[in-house]
Amino acid sequence: MKSFHGTLLLLACTLICGCAQTQELPQKQAHPNVILMMADDLANEDLSCYGSTRIETPHLDALAGQGLKLNSYYAGNPVCSPSRMALLSGSYPARLGWRWGVMGYGFPPKSGMSPKVYTVAEAFRDAGYRTAISGKWHLGRKNMSPEEQGFESAYYIYMSNNQGRDMYRDGELVQKKWDNRLLTETFTEEVIRVINEPGEDPFFLYVPWTAPHFPADPHPDWHGNSGEDKSGKYTDVVEELDYRVGQILEALDEAGKAENTIVIFTSDNGRQPGQSGPSDKPPFSGGKWQSLEGGTRVPCIVRYPDLLPEDKENNQIVAAIDLFPTLADACGVNIDLPEQSQKLDGVSTWANLRGLKSELARDELLFWHGKGRATAIRSGNWKLHFNYGAKPPEDPELTDGPALYNLKTDPMEKNNVADENPEKVDKLLARAKELLTDIYGNQVPLGTWPGVELEEQPIKASEVWGPWMK
Incomplete structure (x- = not known):
């Protein structure tokens, strides 16, 4: 374990060396x-x-x-x-x-x-x-x-x-x-x-x-x-x-x-x-x-x-x-x-x-249903449901394709505007596929009690992302 006092010394040196770029914190903080x-x-x-x-x-x-x-x-x-x-x-x-x-x-x-x-x-x-x-x-x-x-x-x-x-x-x-x-x-x-x-x-x-x-x-x-x-x-x-x-x-x-x-x-x-x-x-x-x-x-x-x-x-x-x-x-x-x-x-x-940085730290996020399916991606104010979740309780029923919502004007996710924004749909589908491929391709498997082995093999992204992501 690292000592706290050693960590304090390292932190102090970092603050001194970086004072030209950052605001030094008060000692108590x-x-x-x-x-x-x-x-x-x-x-x-x-x-x-x-x-x-x-x-x-x-x-x-x-x-x-x-x-x-x-x-x-x-x-x-x-x-x-x-x-x-x-x-x-x-x-x-x-x-x-x-x-x-x-x-x-x-x-x-x-x-x-x-x-x-x-x-x-x-x-x-x-x-x-x-x-x-x-x-x-x-x-x-x-x-x-x-x-x-x-x-x-x-x-x-x-x-x-x-x-x-x-x-x-x-x-x-x-x-x-x-x-x-x-x-x-x-x-x-x-x-x-x-x-x-x-x-x-x-x-x-x-x-x-x-x-x-x-x-x-x-x-x-x-x-x-x-x-x-x-x-x-x-x-x-x-x-x-x-x-x-x-x-x-x-x-x-x-x-x-x-x-x-x-x-x-x-x-x-x-x-x-x-x-x-x-x-x-x-x-x-x-x-x-x-x-x-x-x-x-x-x-x-x-x-x-x-x-x-x-x-x-x-x-x-x-x-x-x-x-x-x-x-x-x-x-x-x-x-x-x-x-x-x-x-x-x-x-x-x-x-x-x-309030020290105006550029967004995060502009996108993935979503899963609790039953395990990857279901949606948010980017800015746009949220695309690309896979039907599960039931009960169900996510939006996707019968004809993905559902796109503008959360700024439609936080209840009621007005599907996918047909009016096909390029946005394609872009978000591609980004979701990219992220999910990385996530499921770089997993740490679940842990088990000593002497117990998992019978299930790691799941693949293609098993959870739905029919509209090719």
Whole structure:
């Protein structure tokens, strides 16, 4: 492991040598802490700062008022496990051997994210950070557990809260069948414990909440506040989550660490079909599992006092795969990928978020349905669906050819303008084919438990991209 003090010396030399080109950071911000929070199945219409009039989220609203609200942020996949793979690896999940579904439903038995994948936690650990997770893992057991993927302190459940709630600390079972109503509170208490740990080294803290993933079981202190039906219970769960975020922000203030901590709040995908929330009109079509905008276009709020704009909105495309290189850039962390690890698909958006660079860091993005088919590509404001996803739930039915939408004027993806723009369709088809050929041709296969071999061979791009890509 690299020493933190050695990293500081290297960073200091870099800043001195590069002061003619870049603005030198204040000393207190040279190596900031990071808290990366990710809700589970939370949609844009669930936060009042993103337009909800039926769910009150004052703490997240305040966080948005102190930082940047990203309006074109995309989760890594429309379902849980591959979305987490993307966030932690900086790569499209298909590049990491993902075929379809999630752990426990779709993944081969005794498999998960390969130990060969170099995670953001490993990069920060190797740079001298204290790394910790408090929340839902959902990426594998044994040699694929959090402890084996860069987290020095790990407090977690292995699966989704509907699949099992056995609680572990650093690989050891703490308690079987943790009360679902108390998970958000419990994970928050662990986050606050890590924040208050003594020591000079900065921390990287990953908080993958289980809320508001089904079943929506409100904490006793919230139960009934919004009614006893599904909608009321869902609202109570989200409003508790907002309160817990407020507790974490308050703990940062009390510890004197708020000014030197990058805080990110986002979600892993859109709302689960059948998960009944309040009936505010969604800004996008689709939800979890789908490659329509509502499947992956989710809230994302970023705060870093003094260096990021306050109370601003950013409309540039930013994806979960970008957070690894972006945070590394912001924190002076080197990404030294081992020889057999993954190729990064993410790019650093740090200069763009700070307003120091007008040229877009990202102008295109690929999409997959949760059942595994590559389905769409976005370039600028244009989004082309080149393959029918799956059902249920289904993406647009493509019977006569690809479907093209202008997201600037048609964010609900209702008005197919492919016939009026044949050259744009051909260009996007060619670009999608180029990207997918590279991704499926340069994969790190899924990992397996020791002694277990995958029976399935790596999938090929031509198996997932549909009939109109030749």
